[in-house]
Amino acid sequence: MLTFFRINSIFQVITLLALLLGLKMIYIGSKLPLLTYELEWMLVGEKLNEGLKLYSEVLTQVGPLSSFVYQMIDLWAGKNQFVYETIASVLIFIQTLYFVFITNRRNLFNEKNYIPGLVYLVLINASFDFLKLSPALMANTFVLMALNSTLRQIEKREGVGDDVFEAGLFLGIATLFHLPSFVLLAWAILVLFLYTGINIRQTFMVILAFIMPIFFMYLYFYFNDQAEYFTDIWLFHLSYSFDFSLLGLRDILVTFVLPMALGFFGIIRVLRGHRYNSFQNRSHQLIIISSIFILVSFFVSGQYTPSNMIYIVAPLAFFCAGFFIHGKKMLIPETLFLLFFVTTLFISVSGAKPFLGVSQNGLANFRVIESELKPQYQGKRIFVTGQHIDAYKTNEMATGYLSWSLAKNDFEKPNNYVSLSNIYNNFKKDMPEVIIDGENVIPAIFKNIPELGAKYKASEKGIYVRI
Structure with a gap:
């Protein structure tokens, strides 16, 4: 060759x-x-x-x-x-x-x-x-x-x-x-x-x-x-x-x-x-x-x-x-x-992928896995907190909070007026139908923005559905 x-x-x-x-x-x-x-x-x-x-x-x-x-x-x-x-x-x-x-x-x-x-x-x-x-x-x-x-x-x-x-x-x-x-x-x-x-x-x-x-x-x-x-x-x-x-x-x-x-x-x-x-x-x-x-x-x-x-x-x-x-x-x-x-x-x-009986499972930390969301949450406009965005593969994303390393500056400061204002404005422009709260930050946000919290109900642990 x-x-x-x-x-x-x-x-x-x-x-x-x-x-x-x-x-x-x-x-x-x-x-x-x-x-x-x-x-x-x-x-x-x-x-x-x-x-x-x-x-x-x-x-x-x-x-x-x-x-x-x-x-x-x-x-x-x-x-x-x-x-x-x-x-x-x-x-x-x-x-x-x-x-x-x-x-x-x-x-x-x-x-x-x-x-x-x-x-x-x-x-x-x-x-x-x-x-x-x-x-x-x-x-x-x-x-x-x-x-x-x-x-x-x-x-x-x-x-x-x-x-x-x-x-x-x-x-x-x-x-x-x-x-x-x-x-x-x-x-x-x-x-x-x-x-x-x-x-x-x-x-x-x-x-x-x-x-x-x-x-x-x-x-x-x-x-x-x-x-x-x-x-x-x-x-x-x-x-x-x-x-x-x-x-x-x-x-x-x-x-x-x-x-x-x-x-x-x-x-x-x-x-x-x-x-x-x-x-x-x-x-x-x-x-x-x-x-x-x-x-x-x-x-x-x-x-x-x-x-x-x-x-x-x-x-x-x-x-x-x-x-x-x-x-x-x-x-x-x-x-x-x-x-x-x-x-x-x-x-x-x-x-x-497995090849000739060998699999290294390369980049395992970064692979998107199939969403484990229940059928009633599939096909919705969703928002996910945290690094694991796998659910966006088969569902539409709501809001522009794409990178959690940036988004957490707002969500992890529930007592900060600017952060709450950013969250409220982003949600108002593109309201999620389902929120998957992997970081457990949504309760504090809803507590400080009651108008936003009134639009959702907790369906199960870590999941909020728009009323």
Whole structure:
């Protein structure tokens, strides 16, 4: 397989597409598990199409550009998991080809081939949640563009040009999809200082280009009288908790231990390459440095799932490809790649569903399970308190209290006038038919808002039905 992908022709593009479709065929007959954060993305689009305003009425930390994409998809297909995953597959294929373009156009290896694209496609299947249309996956397209722009500046013999602003612009757009992307601005500025003759004016150009798309998005919310919510709920609302569960840590290790081990040996082989010129050596170092900042962006994300580490796929793919490209003889690299391919695919598939008698039950903490609501509560507009939003899979969501980490600021302060006012106004706009109180916060709310409490009766413990 490696020998075939060493050839640089259009047939390799077709083969990569066929390989992607073949990998998708593995899941034919059984859907990928629906994840809670994936359900939240769908609900964001649904609530925006109901006329609620992002961040002021729809409480979520999904980026604005990602939210608008989900809104367009919901307008066309509703909560259709297949459509979301199909769009994700198209995006993955585009990123694969663009990654090949970067490695070949920038001459990161001494030979132009499609092995980096092949390895990238394998690694993007290392975890089944990489195949979801996540904000990080959408942002990754622009992170790759920023990587290409940065490499182009390092490659120039005449010095840094004013088009250096592109790196900041692409990272600014990526940030509007996935907030932790902002960390990579520091990486871009650092490597430009280390490996180019960038001056202060050009540095400010990069920073201003990064700020520009965020500023225009701020203006959009400002002219819709939503600027305060944009900044408080999303822009300046980073997670400061580093809560790694054992299951979450297991998922990360299972996904990345093999690629990182192979990437480590790939780094050794690439850095020992004797035929690389000065630009290539600097580029290889740049990619290594990017991995450090990618890990920082992962930690500030606050949600420690493989999909939030998707930026690391490109550096890993590059050095894993280098491991195979620099392999001696022919049989050994082919054999090792086959083992790598089969093992990675087996880990991914067995994490999603039972496969050949093995099931890892990957991302068990985030899987949406079938709702246990009794039939009389099904088919209603419901509101759920707490992190477990599984009931929204088969029922319509009432109110815009989507993210409990944000909503609890109101519901856990029943004696605060502003919180009570927020709850009353949100309920008035979209009154739930059924309230499922998983956090036991509703009694205190009803006590302090008797007008609201009079509209409901307790049907059973933790469930309130509108009269």
